[in-house]
Amino acid sequence: MSAAKLLDERPRIADAIGARALIEAVLEALGALSHLVGEETELVRAGRLPEAMSREPRKTELAxxxxxxxxxxxxxAVALARFVPDQVKRLKEAHLAFQGLIETNQIVLATAxxxxxxxxxxxxxxxxxxxxANGYGPAASVGAGAFARPNSGPLMVSRRL
Structure with a gap:
């Protein structure tokens, strides 16, 4: 059974098998989401923004x-702590690692x-x-840099000089 399907059923945990299945389903979803966020981060770092944005619908679904x-x-929580405390610890560690990944992702996105x-x-x-051009008008400066930028528009000449 897929993680999404199991999590949509809202199981009530009554034994270690159910507890382990729930934790594994959450870890599976977290793993897929982490992988996608990591890919997005690397794509944004590489400047491949359209490709990174194409992952948004799947990221929303996994989130x-x-x-x-x-x-x-x-x-x-009570049943999980009683039946599979080691798995609960594993889930907490995975969640903390994911938070670090999200922080990195946010920094990369803010930089971009x-x-x-x-x-x-x-x-x-x-x-x-x-x-x-800088060489004309009341604030004229002559010398280095007095030439107009390319495509600066038409040149005007005064006949009164």
């Missing part, structure tokens, strides 16, 4: 399965967002910069 599993673990915003801000500043 839902995992959260349902966590709810089942909470509902059956900051870089994107910086690029957009720089492009907007360049697009809004005055399009005339």
């Amino acid at each position: 839902g399965v995992y959260m349902r599993g966590v709810e089942q673990v909470k509902l059956n 967002r900051a870089v994107s915003e910086s690029v957009i801000r720089d492009l907007a500043a360049d697009a809004n910069r005055p399009m005339r």
Whole structure:
């Protein structure tokens, strides 16, 4: 039986076999989710954002399965602690490792967002910069850098000089 199917049934734990099955189902969902989040993190680091975003629906689905599993673990906490305390410890360790993975993922996403915003801000500043040569007008400066940027627009000449 798949983890999602088992977790949708909302089992009441009455023995060690049921307890072990619940923990294994939650660990299976967590493992799949961890793998997907790790892939997403690496894709964002590599700048392959469209590919990373294509994993979002599956990530949402796995997160839902995992959260349902966590709810089942909470509902059956006493039985789990009594029947399979070693498995409960294993689940807690896996959850802590997953939290670390999520923190790394959030840092990578925040960095990508900051870089994107910086690029957009720089492009907007360049697009809004005055399009005339520095050598003309009241604030004219002559010498190095007095030449217009490429594509700076038409050149105006004063005949009164």
